[in-house]
Amino acid sequence: MDNWGISYLNENELYSVAELFKIFGNTSRIRILLALHEKETCVNCLAKELDMSESSVSHQLNILKAHRLIKRRREGKLIFYSLADKHVRLIIDTGLEHICEL
Secondary structure (H helix, E strand, O other), X not given: OOOOOXXXXXXXXXXXXXXXXXXXXXXXXXXHHHHHHHOOEEHHHHHHHHOOOHHHHXXXXXXXXXXXXXXXXXXXXXXXXXXXXXXXXXXXXXHHHHHHOO
């Protein structure tokens, strides 16, 4: 829908949008999303690349997955994570574009 406005959204939808944007308010999650923006990867690789513990990465991945921002794929014993869809990529790209023009 091209014409979004307050009159088109009910309270539950407004709340859901606010909750979605809260997820982007954590630098660890942003770092993970930016890494996944580049390529699909596993917890171990993300932890090394971002200099975070595997436990911290897993915790943040669970939050991102619960909000449908990432998806996972199992290959043997490994689980690979990637951005959920083009909308997540667009949100990240738009955010980066916005801060670069400030």
